[in-house]
Amino acid sequence: MSVGNGVLTYYVGMQRKTIDLQAYFNTDDGTGNFAFHDLVAVKVISNFNDLYVGDLAFLSMAIGMNNLSGAHCIHCTKRAHQFNSVIEPHKVRTKASLTQCLNRYVEDSLRVKSVRNHLGVNSVALIDIDPKRIIAPILHCPMGLVDKVLEVFKAFTALEFELLPPEAEVTRAAFKSTKGLEAAAINHEIDMRILANESRIPETAALYRLAKEATQTASRKEKQTRKEYEDMVKNHNSWLYSLSQDFDAIFQSNGIKKEHYHGGKYNGVNCIRIMEKSEALFNGFADAIKGKKIATVTDEDITLKCDKFARLLSLMDVIWSNVRGIDAGLLPTKNQIAQLETALNRAKAMWLEMNIKTLQPKWHLTFDGHLLHQVRTYGGIADKADDTIEFQHQILKKLRDRYRSITSYQRRECCIRRELRRIKSPEMQGHIDRHERSIKVNKGSKRAVANTERQQEHREAKRVKREAILE
Numbered sequence: 001m002s003v004g005n006g007v008l009t010y011y012v013g014m015q016r017k018t019i020d021l022q023a024y025f026n027t028d029d030g031t032g033n034f035a036f037h038d039l040v041a042v043k044v045i046s047n048f049n050d051l052y053v054g055d056l057a058f059l060s061m062a063i064g065m066n067n068l069s070g071a072h073c074i075h076c077t078k079r080a081h082q083f084n085s086v087i088e089p090h091k092v093r094t095k096a097s098l099t100q101c102l103n104r105y106v107e108d109s110l111r112v113k114s115v116r117n118h119l120g121v122n123s124v125a126l127i128d129i130d131p132k133r134i135i136a137p138i139l140h141c142p143m144g145l146v147d148k149v150l151e152v153f154k155a156f157t158a159l160e161f162e163l164l165p166p167e168a169e170v171t172r173a174a175f176k177s178t179k180g181l182e183a184a185a186i187n188h189e190i191d192m193r194i195l196a197n198e199s200r201i202p203e204t205a206a207l208y209r210l211a212k213e214a215t216q217t218a219s220r221k222e223k224q225t226r227k228e229y230e231d232m233v234k235n236h237n238s239w240l241y242s243l244s245q246d247f248d249a250i251f252q253s254n255g256i257k258k259e260h261y262h263g264g265k266y267n268g269v270n271c272i273r274i275m276e277k278s279e280a281l282f283n284g285f286a287d288a289i290k291g292k293k294i295a296t297v298t299d300e301d302i303t304l305k306c307d308k309f310a311r312l313l314s315l316m317d318v319i320w321s322n323v324r325g326i327d328a329g330l331l332p333t334k335n336q337i338a339q340l341e342t343a344l345n346r347a348k349a350m351w352l353e354m355n356i357k358t359l360q361p362k363w364h365l366t367f368d369g370h371l372l373h374q375v376r377t378y379g380g381i382a383d384k385a386d387d388t389i390e391f392q393h394q395i396l397k398k399l400r401d402r403y404r405s406i407t408s409y410q411r412r413e414c415c416i417r418r419e420l421r422r423i424k425s426p427e428m429q430g431h432i433d434r435h436e437r438s439i440k441v442n443k444g445s446k447r448a449v450a451n452t453e454r455q456q457e458h459r460e461a462k463r464v465k466r467e468a469i470l471e
Contacts, residue, residue, distance in 0.1 A: 016452040023333045051378070053135040053386045056361060064098055064125040072120030073361050075131060075370050079120065080359040084352070087369050093131040136365045136374055137386040139268045142320045144362040146271040146313070152356050153309050154244065158233050161289050161297055162243050168232050175229035178222040185218040243292055250284040268390055275320065276462070278313035282306040308354060315347035318466045319366070323375060324382050331379040341372055342470055
């Protein structure tokens with residue numbers, strides 16, 4: 001390590017990295033005695049035992065919220081329909097509140113068997129932890145949000161833009177018609193309910209009952225046509241001429257692919273690439289749609305819609321690069337906190353403007369204040385990521401895929417356990433450590449210097465791009 005002109009230079013393997021220390025130290029002490037070359041760098045090893053991270057399904061189960069991670073927040077008592085609102089301090093979960101909720105659930109379940117939980121709590125916690133010490137998973141949250149944005153984009157494209165075969169067009173038209181009728185019936189029911197409450201006479205009450213029955217009928221028809229439409233889209237997307245196949249080809253041309261061990265979805269690395277390359281991706285999507293669009297749709301409409309989705313993913317890239325990219329675990333500066341808050345506010349406003357649903361707990365953790373609060377409270381959470389947990393999931397899923405041909409469940413699991421023990425055995429780790437120590441690292445070689453320069457140029461280009469997004 002070395003310090004020159006207020007810049008700390010250090011190496012990670014053969015790659016040289018730098019940190020501008022002037023952003024973290026107050027050099028204007030009035031005495032003029034401060035000098036960066038007087039700083040001493042000390043390597044510190046610490047154990048963080050008071051903060052917890054993992055995927056939401058495990059964390060919810062750990063604090064006594066079994067199978068409720070998709071509808072309730074693990075940090076506060078809000079549920080899905082209450083997301084996109086200010087978090088009141090008295091609704092933040094604590095160990096005491098979890099106990100109170102569990103006692104209330106037990107009392108209610110003894111009286112009414114249909115009670116499933118109380119404020120999301122329905123069992124004894126597996127681990128005695130304080131919910132306030134749980135960190136928002138900074139890998140799983142962007143993965144869920146990126147999947148949601150892509151899902152909405154593909155659904156909108158199939159419903160509004162894509163030219164379908166005649167028989168598929170009939171199914172789509174029927175669904176859009178019943179969808180409009182249901183919306184009209186709901187609005188009419190609301191009007192009749194207001195009228196009945198104001199007048200309180202038998203005639204208006206009868207009109208309200210008729211409107212309610214009409215809404216129920218329209219909802220049943222909409223549900224039926226929706227199922228037929230979704231089945232049609234699923235079948236249509238499997239054909240080579242569909243836009244869905246064109247989108248997959250564009251993803252692959254940009255080095256983005258769906259992983260079989262991840263349920264056919266994009267893993268964390270691919271989601272990060274999607275956010276970074278959103279502009280290029282959606283330019284490609286726009287060109288593909290223009291070649292297979294409905295005649296009544298203009299090229300300008302397609303471009304505007306794709307630009308909005310690209311802009312939203314670009315803002316999400318600014319958010320997560322800020323949260324994940326604090327160099328060397330140093331405390332975030334005021335400028336970084338301000339940039340994160342600006343990006344969160346703009347991305348949330350655009351998300352709501354595009355009318356994308358906000359029922360995901362991952363959305364709530366990101367945009368309703370939990371993420372920003374934790375970055376401020378814990379001095380950044382870049383060094384508390386859940387990447388290692390996801391990596392272990394990948395190893396296990398790959399092993400299950402490798403041994404899938406073994407018909408006996410017990411024998412298959414025995415093979416997987418034996419392979420895991422072999423990978424983690426001290427003997428294997430010793431061989432790996434000795435091999436790594438035997439490699440001669442020449443930090444001054446042309447290859448190392450060129451690699452460092454490429455990395456620095458790439459980082460600088462991404463920094464300039466992300467700052468330009470917020471301007």
